[in-house]
Amino acid sequence: MTSLELRHVDKTYGGYHALRGISLAVEQGEFVVMVGPSGCGKSTLLKSIAGLETISSGQIFINGRDVTHAEPGDRGIAMVFQSYALYPHMTVAENMGFGLRMAKRPKAEIDAAVVRAADILRMTDQLHKRPKQLSGGQRQRVAIGRAITRSPDVFLFDEPLSNLDAALRTQMRVELSNLHAELGATMVYVTHDQVEAMTMASRIVVLNRGVIAQVGSPLELYRNPDNLFVAGFLGAPRMNFFAVTVTEAFGRIAKVSASGLEPLAVELDQGVVIQKGAALTLGIRPENVAIADQGASGATMSGRARLVEHLGRETILHVDAGPLQCVAAESGAGTITVQVGRPMGLATDAPISLRVDPRDVYLFSSGNERTITTRKPVLDR
Amino acid sequence: MSSFWRRHRSWLTPVLFILPGIVLFGTVIIAASLQTVWVSFHDWDGIGPKLWVGLGNYVELLDDPQFHVSLKNNLIWLAVFLLAPPLGLALALMLNQQIRGMRVLKSLFFIPLVLASVTVGVVFGWVYDPTFGILALIFQAFGAKAPALLSDEHLVTFAAAFAALWPQVAFCMVLFLAGLNNLSDDLIGAGRVDGARGWRMLRHVVLPQLTQVGFIAIAVTVIGALRSFDMVAVMTSGGPFGSSTVLAYQMFQQSIFSYRFGYGAAIATVLVVIMAIFIVWYLRGLIKAEERSA
Amino acid sequence: MYPRPIAPTAAAHRTIYVSLVALVLVLWLLPLVAVMLTSIRSFDEVMAGQYWNWPKKFSLIENYTAVFQQTAMFRFFLNSLIITLPSVAGVLVLATLNGFVLSRYRFKGATLVFALFVGGNFLPAQIMMIPVRDLMVKLGLYDTFYALILFHIAFQTGFATLFMRNFISALPDELFQSARSEGASPAQTLWHVVVPLLRPALAALAILTFTFVWNDYFWAIVLTQSDAVKPVTAGLNNLRGEWVSAWNLVAAATILAALPPVTMFFLMQKHFIAGLTIGAVKG
Numbered sequence: 040m041t042s043l044e045l046r047h048v049d050k051t052y053g054g055y056h057a058l059r060g061i062s063l064a065v066e067q068g069e070f071v072v073m074v075g076p077s078g079c080g081k082s083t084l085l086k087s088i089a090g091l092e093t094i095s096s097g098q099i100f101i102n103g104r105d106v107t108h109a110e111p112g113d114r115g116i117a118m119v120f121q122s123y124a125l126y127p128h129m130t131v132a133e134n135m136g137f138g139l140r141m142a143k144r145p146k147a148e149i150d151a152a153v154v155r156a157a158d159i160l161r162m163t164d165q166l167h168k169r170p171k172q173l174s175g176g177q178r179q180r181v182a183i184g185r186a187i188t189r190s191p192d193v194f195l196f197d198e199p200l201s202n203l204d205a206a207l208r209t210q211m212r213v214e215l216s217n218l219h220a221e222l223g224a225t226m227v228y229v230t231h232d233q234v235e236a237m238t239m240a241s242r243i244v245v246l247n248r249g250v251i252a253q254v255g256s257p258l259e260l261y262r263n264p265d266n267l268f269v270a271g272f273l274g275a276p277r278m279n280f281f282a283v284t285v286t287e288a289f290g291r292i293a294k295v296s297a298s299g300l301e302p303l304a305v306e307l308d309q310g311v312v313i314q315k316g317a318a319l320t321l322g323i324r325p326e327n328v329a330i331a332d333q334g335a336s337g338a339t340m341s342g343r344a345r346l347v348e349h350l351g352r353e354t355i356l357h358v359d360a361g362p363l364q365c366v367a368a369e370s371g372a373g374t375i376t377v378q379v380g381r382p383m384g385l386a387t388d389a390p391i392s393l394r395v396d397p398r399d400v401y402l403f404s405s406g407n408e409r410t411i412t413t414r415k416p417v418l419d420r
Numbered sequence: 421m422s423s424f425w426r427r428h429r430s431w432l433t434p435v436l437f438i439l440p441g442i443v444l445f446g447t448v449i450i451a452a453s454l455q456t457v458w459v460s461f462h463d464w465d466g467i468g469p470k471l472w473v474g475l476g477n478y479v480e481l482l483d484d485p486q487f488h489v490s491l492k493n494n495l496i497w498l499a500v501f502l503l504a505p506p507l508g509l510a511l512a513l514m515l516n517q518q519i520r521g522m523r524v525l526k527s528l529f530f531i532p533l534v535l536a537s538v539t540v541g542v543v544f545g546w547v548y549d550p551t552f553g554i555l556a557l558i559f560q561a562f563g564a565k566a567p568a569l570l571s572d573e574h575l576v577t578f579a580a581a582f583a584a585l586w587p588q589v590a591f592c593m594v595l596f597l598a599g600l601n602n603l604s605d606d607l608i609g610a611g612r613v614d615g616a617r618g619w620r621m622l623r624h625v626v627l628p629q630l631t632q633v634g635f636i637a638i639a640v641t642v643i644g645a646l647r648s649f650d651m652v653a654v655m656t657s658g659g660p661f662g663s664s665t666v667l668a669y670q671m672f673q674q675s676i677f678s679y680r681f682g683y684g685a686a687i688a689t690v691l692v693v694i695m696a697i698f699i700v701w702y703l704r705g706l707i708k709a710e711e712r713s714a
Numbered sequence: 715m716y717p718r719p720i721a722p723t724a725a726a727h728r729t730i731y732v733s734l735v736a737l738v739l740v741l742w743l744l745p746l747v748a749v750m751l752t753s754i755r756s757f758d759e760v761m762a763g764q765y766w767n768w769p770k771k772f773s774l775i776e777n778y779t780a781v782f783q784q785t786a787m788f789r790f791f792l793n794s795l796i797i798t799l800p801s802v803a804g805v806l807v808l809a810t811l812n813g814f815v816l817s818r819y820r821f822k823g824a825t826l827v828f829a830l831f832v833g834g835n836f837l838p839a840q841i842m843m844i845p846v847r848d849l850m851v852k853l854g855l856y857d858t859f860y861a862l863i864l865f866h867i868a869f870q871t872g873f874a875t876l877f878m879r880n881f882i883s884a885l886p887d888e889l890f891q892s893a894r895s896e897g898a899s900p901a902q903t904l905w906h907v908v909v910p911l912l913r914p915a916l917a918a919l920a921i922l923t924f925t926f927v928w929n930d931y932f933w934a935i936v937l938t939q940s941d942a943v944k945p946v947t948a949g950l951n952n953l954r955g956e957w958v959s960a961w962n963l964v965a966a967a968t969i970l971a972a973l974p975p976v977t978m979f980f981l982m983q984k985h986f987i988a989g990l991t992i993g994a995v996k997g
Contacts, residue, residue: 091891110430112897124888128910137906138896189896433900434819437811441871442827444808448868449834452845459844515735517720519728525735527983529742534975534986536929538947542954542968543745546752546961554748586745591990598991603716626716647838650931654951671840676936681844688840699836703829 040103042067042225043088043193048097050080050087050249057083058094059249065193065227065242070219072228074236075246075272081229082197084246088227089118089195102192112141117186118195122202123178125170125185131157132166135184149188156187159221176207183218196228200235212238233273237261245269258417267320267408270401276325276355276376278401280366283321288313291413295321295402299363301339303397311411319411320366320403325355325378327399331392341392345374347385354383358391453692460685466675470682477686486662487687490670493577494646494694497666500581501588501645505637508592509630513622515593516600526597533590541654544583545570573663576656580664584651588644592637599633600626632709639702646695667691753777753965760962777966785957786941787967790949794974797862797945798927804867805874805923806916812871813878814904818890828879835872839932847936861937862945866927874919877989881915882908918989921982925975946971 043065050058057080065071073081086092088099090111098107106114117138125134132153133140139149157163160180170178179199186194199215200208216239219226230236236243237257245252245260245268252272253265264270270278286302287294293313296302303321307313331339342360357374364373377393385391402412425432460477462470481487515526532540547554550568559566569579603626611625627634649668652658658665658673665673667687675684720727740747752760756773782788816828850861885908893903934948941949950971954964979986 086891089895091895110897111895116895118892118895120888120892122886122888124886124892126889126892126907137893137898141893141896141898141902141906185892185896429899429901434815437900437904438815438827441808441812441831441875444864444868445831445834445871448846448849448865449837449842449872450830452842452849453834453837455845456841456843513717514738516717517731519720519732521732522735525732525739527980528739530979530983530987531743531746531976534925534929534979535746535972536931536947536950536975538929538931538950539968539972542950542964543749545954546749546965547745552961554744594987594990598987600716608716621716643836647836647840649839653931653935668838668840672843675844684840685844688838688843691838692841695836695838699833702836703833706832707825707829 040067041065041100042069042102043227044098044100045088046098046100048084048087048094048099050083050092050094052095057249058087061097061249061251063244063251063254065225067225068223070216070226070228070239070241071244072230072236072240072242073244073246074230074233075252077231078248079246080249081231081246085118085195085197085227085229088193089116090114091118112138115192116195117189117191117193118197119179119182119186119199121198123170123182123199125178125181127170130167130169131162131173131181131184134170134181135188137185138189152188152190153184156184159187159218160184175203176211179203179211183215187222192225194224194226196226198230199228200230200232208235215239233275237273243273245272247272262415262417263410264401265410267322267403267410270322270403270410274324276378278322278324279328279375280403281321281323281363282366283319283402285313285315285317285319288315293402295319297321297363299340299342299361303339303395303400305397305400305402306413307402307411308413313411318405320405320408322401322403323395323399325376326380327395328375328377329394329396330377330379331394339393339395340375341390342375343388344385344391345388347383347387349382351382353381354379354385356383356385356391358393360393456685457689459682460689462682462685464681465679466681473682477683478690480683481686481690486665486670489663490665490667490687493664493666496577497581497584497645497648498642500578500585501641502638504585504588504592504641505596505634507585507589508594508637509596509634511589511593512596512600516597530590530594532587533594535587537584537587537650538654540583540587541651544579544586545655547583548579570656571660573660576660576664577666580651580655581645581648583655584644584648588641592641595633595637596630599630603629635705636702639698639705642698643695643702646691646698667694749965749968752961753969755962755965757960757962760960773962777962778970780963781966781970785953785963785967786949787946787953787970789941790944790946791970793859793943793949794928794945794947796859797866798924801863801866801870801927802920802923804863805870806920808867808871809874809878809919810904810909810912810916812875813880813882814908816875817879817882828876831872831875835869835876839936843936850937856937857939857943859943862930862933862943865933865937866930870923870926874923877919877922878912878915881912885911914985914988917982918985921978921986922989924978925986928975 041064045061045063048058048061061084073084075081083092087094090106090109094107098105100106101115104115126137129137135153135156136149139152153166154163157166160183162177162180162184165173165177170181173181182199200211203211212235228239240257242254243257243260244254247268253260253269260269261273264273267280271280281297281300283295283297283300285293286296291307291309291311292304293307294302294304340360340363342358342363344356345359346357348355356377356379358377359374363375365375375393398415400412401410403409404411459470461472461474463473463476464470511529515522515529546552548569550556550566553566555569556566567575569575607625607629611621616625647668648666649672652664652666652669653672656664658669668691671684671687671691674680674687720731751769754772754774754777755769756771756776759769759771812831816824846865847856850856855861855864889907890903893907898906929947930945931947931951934945938944938948944952950967953967957964
């Protein structure tokens, strides 16, 4: 039985079409992360699942029950809010037991549930404290504890780590993943941070302007994005995009080139038909751009390293490749972003040659921006 | 039954919550006000039957010299009361220092605000007493005899209005002190860096930030001036010879003392129509401010 | 900070400033000081026309006890309490309920209801006088405490609703969403989540309402007649008429009548000021 199912969920308010035809099935025990840029509708979708917002059309099922018109308290969900939303005048124990108290459960049952949750989250000696006496991470745990005590069918998380500082965020990420493993519960998690998405999800749902752009496992989405949006959204530094033209097309191979770019022969997906002279977008990830020996043959492009960023374990170069300009580039200046996995001693404006393996290249059709290159293997060897 | 409640309680509860308030307020305040307008179209002595006279009361009002006196006095009250916001602002500016002991001093300045208008009326009745009042003391110090303000037909309204001004200034002072507390330090700092000082700083940097508070101060002051009753009732009873009546008091006189409830209702209606302009203006400003911040 | 703060080190400036303020304060409170002075003056001096010199005989105790023994002030005081306290309680309850609904629920006409509450509060008392008096007579409540209590609860709810609504609006949305997602009904949310957070607002509103109701004069004279029911405001005015030449007694009575609101004000000053300015200033 699917834990959560959305069928053609649509939501309009004012004149604004926030969610369009969202359909999704989440299996029991999955950790699904909904990710996308701000305004894509992920929070609206989460609130709709929770019942805090009503949908214009479509259906929502939780554990097989139609909850489309049910009150939030009757849906079998528990929600962890971005600002934790702890009741400031109640102790940790009272906060965690609130839902059960509202359901008028016997005191023994409430106490047992609170203690159990506090145990899992290692908050047992904070039970008597008030929220203002707790640190950010502790407050976050109380918010999660509040959800645990209600034993919901689905846990909903609304950007829970956004209010924490970087170090704490990393720590909580690990804790949440462990929690998921321990509880085995179904979790739907919303974030704008793709690192959280990539590291925590069993499946990622990428949303763009109210529509699902793609659903799949993190590595699958990373290696085989369905469209330009997903390709550009996942991965940091962002994928480089260039405007290229098809110079030759034979069988499933298309030869593309652009001014400043040596022609590349790229394998297309089955069934894709492309014409000579067609305009396409080429994508290549920064980590797939290699540095070629100066002057050696086989260089795909060359230019000057305008900015060199030393990160210790890696170096990021922003290369100005002359006539070849990156479209909607990370650095905003049209430069190509190259990521090298080691420290480099390179001077600013040093001449540099770059090489690209055609097997790492993505091609996107103009218009619907779908990926037309063939599938890439997700894991090496 | 209980499942009906559970299913519908999300909208039933708020309805039940707001019902008593609406019913009470609606009957006692709103319905009563509308009823008074209805009464104003009748001749009624409070006991016998009501006689329909249409606009008769209003026509009578137009020629009633007492009505004109009341209108004139209301204008005088308005003029005097309009001193409250600037005076309140001046006091607030003077008092806005964080020196030790200022808190106590400030709170002492607020006292007139919490006094009942009766108290203020009684107190100022003595201030104005030509024999032993403070006014008398001042005049005697200069070797002159104090005027009996409350017995002088030309000065009585001013005397009453100035008495009521005392708590009104305190109210404006409280508002402006709060406003001054919420000034943006950054803007003041920027002003000082730009060389704005004294009057220029006040006019160009401070006052614009006080617009919202000032709006409320003026609105409440104007409405207060128009509906003033207590001071006139306590200090002058409308006298001498009806020279200090205001619309609110004349209404009261006509209804309670002359048993002309219909006529009194007409006066009240006229008063409300005049005030309605300012009430609507205030509500508009309030709602606009809400929408802007939403 | 505006005006420019006087530097903590400029002791001379500070002393001059504080002295100046104190002087203005004395002038400002002079009327009240004069009354206080009269209230401790002995009857003989008052009769002899000695109003402004330092009292030769301090009759503080005599005058103030005389007020209670010889006039009906004690009765009036009691009446004011009996009228004011239930009114305040009623207003707090209704304002919380109304404020909760108006701040959390959007429904057609919500703005109208809100505007009526606020606007109605600005109406002059005279526009309601006749029907309200009539209503109380018909209900048999004329010249009873209930008339004033009922009216004050009804009237003060207007401003009080605005006040509570603004306060509840300022509570974070997610608090309500969390309670709702945990299955709390609106009533449960109000009682368990909202009301505990309203304590400062309720305190401020309680004092403001207390002051407004205690100080009311108009409805006291319209809805009551007998001394048994009259509150201290109407009572004081009558007293002034009765005890015409015993200025010291009337002065003492005036001070006594003013004491409760002034005391409440000093005790809960922060709340009082906060209450008055909450609608006025953002933040």
